[in-house]
Amino acid sequence: xxxxxxxxxxxxxxxxxxxxxxxxxxxxxxxxxxxxxxxxxxxxxxxxxxxxxxxxxxxxxxxxxxxxxxxxxxxxxxxxxxxxxxxxxxxxxxxxxxxxxxxxxxxxxxxxxxxxxxxxxxxxxxxxxxxxxxxxxx
Amino acid sequence: xxxxxxxxxxxxxxxxxxxxxxxxxxxxxxxxxxxxxxxxxxxxxxxxxxxxxxxxxxxxxxxxxxxxxxxxxxxxxxxxxxxxxxxxxxxxxxxxxxxxxxxxxxxxxxxxxxxxxxxxxxxxxxxxxxxxxxxxxxxxxxxxxxxxxxxxxxxxxxxxxxxxxxxxxxxxxxxxxxxxxxxxxxxxxxxxxxxxxxxxxxxxxxxxxxxxxxxxxxxxxxxxxxxxxxxxxxxxxxxxxxxxxxxxxxxxxxxxxxxxxxxxxxxxxxxxxxxxxxxxxxxxxxxxxxxxxxxxxxxxxxxxxxxxxxxxxxxxxxxxxxxxxxxxxxxxxxxxxxxxxxxxxxxxxxxxxxxxxx
Numbered sequence: 458x459x460x461x462x463x464x465x466x467x468x469x470x471x472x473x474x475x476x477x478x479x480x481x482x483x484x485x486x487x488x489x490x491x492x493x494x495x496x497x498x499x500x501x502x503x504x505x506x507x508x509x510x511x512x513x514x515x516x517x518x519x520x521x522x523x524x525x526x527x528x529x530x531x532x533x534x535x536x537x538x539x540x541x542x543x544x545x546x547x548x549x550x551x552x553x554x555x556x557x558x559x560x561x562x563x564x565x566x567x568x569x570x571x572x573x574x575x576x577x578x579x580x581x582x583x584x585x586x587x588x589x590x591x592x593x594x595x
Numbered sequence: 596x597x598x599x600x601x602x603x604x605x606x607x608x609x610x611x612x613x614x615x616x617x618x619x620x621x622x623x624x625x626x627x628x629x630x631x632x633x634x635x636x637x638x639x640x641x642x643x644x645x646x647x648x649x650x651x652x653x654x655x656x657x658x659x660x661x662x663x664x665x666x667x668x669x670x671x672x673x674x675x676x677x678x679x680x681x682x683x684x685x686x687x688x689x690x691x692x693x694x695x696x697x698x699x700x701x702x703x704x705x706x707x708x709x710x711x712x713x714x715x716x717x718x719x720x721x722x723x724x725x726x727x728x729x730x731x732x733x734x735x736x737x738x739x740x741x742x743x744x745x746x747x748x749x750x751x752x753x754x755x756x757x758x759x760x761x762x763x764x765x766x767x768x769x770x771x772x773x774x775x776x777x778x779x780x781x782x783x784x785x786x787x788x789x790x791x792x793x794x795x796x797x798x799x800x801x802x803x804x805x806x807x808x809x810x811x812x813x814x815x816x817x818x819x820x821x822x823x824x825x826x827x828x829x830x831x832x833x834x835x836x837x838x839x840x841x842x843x844x845x846x847x848x849x850x851x852x853x854x855x856x857x858x859x860x861x862x863x864x865x866x867x868x869x870x871x872x873x874x875x876x877x878x879x880x881x882x883x884x885x886x887x888x889x890x891x892x893x894x895x896x897x898x899x900x901x902x903x904x905x906x907x908x909x910x911x912x913x914x915x916x917x918x919x920x921x922x923x924x925x926x927x928x929x930x931x932x933x934x935x936x937x938x939x940x941x942x943x944x945x946x947x948x949x950x951x952x953x
Binding site: 471473474476477480483514515516517518519520521522523544545547549550553565566568569 | 641670672673675676679680703706710733734737738741744763764765766768769772773776799800803
């Protein structure tokens, strides 16, 4: 496994989902930090720098939309890439997410491969699980 | 503030007064008050929503549950989430309404039902969650899998093991993870079977789930796994680190001790171990009483974490690794009182009672 210096913030009230995201991103060699809801994420971001946030929509205390709005109001986080990952695929949620400042709205079930591809694109690092262009299928 | 004033202020007062009114209304739990408080959950002000939530938690009953359910369909995520949080905590007031929700035609409502049951802590709800494992929607099934883990439902072990054996990797992961949450011997045994048979990508999550059981019963099967799949050494060492070192060592046959000591040593050489895990691995090495290369201890002895340093000092003393004496002396010269006793004890084991003699 490659080790890189990128840090990904995982925000979800379900520990299982956070562990699953950890597992999905493992081959990227990124470090992950976890928060159980939006307020916890905001608290964590006061002291930690991260390179990408993957955020759930439905969470107690502060949901994903409110969190993204708050993050976009913080100067140093205005351009932080944010993926909103949710089981809710309704159009109004998608619009809310993009209006709030999400970079990508992904609905579950999303394969770990797709999530890893999107994360690696935002992080600007290669996904070692994917064959390099030109080397695959000779 | 009387009831009428509180109702008026809740609807039209300043945010501070609305918050106060939401709390005061807890003295009256009639239908009109409940409706007003439910309405306040849709306020754009978090403080007002929180005050209404606190009051509804105090006076909530089946009528409240019935009024909260429609809010799960709100277009505003904050409203949906307030309702979900309240329903999780009021679920015992009307479990039959949650069971009805699990049969709603709307997939999102069935997911909410599974989420709410999962966090209710009410074991009685494991039965409707089991039924949701047959839902046509994958997200509902996944939410039910997670929920059965959260409820720690041993009756779900057989189904979860089946799910872990096939299907999408995402759902398989959830089933494995759920088995790690169920504190029952059958869940442990299922995980041991899964670890042995799962595809390589799912073996590590299965080991991680097994580690959460913290059961010495896993020691021998995992030692077997080390022989067949050495690449899992790091994950196995992490599982063992979650167990009392003496309990692990007592179960490791003499012939396997060098193998395990080697695996643990390898893991200790790498960065990224949490201090507690590193200290536990050092304790395990000490208990195994197998000499390993002194170089393994260079990083732990120089760690900025006192518990790691202390465990390393104890371990090298126990293994009588005299090659580490110069390092121990150097540490002793730094005079850290937190390490003094362990260093004195370690150096005395090497026949050097410590600086107090010099």
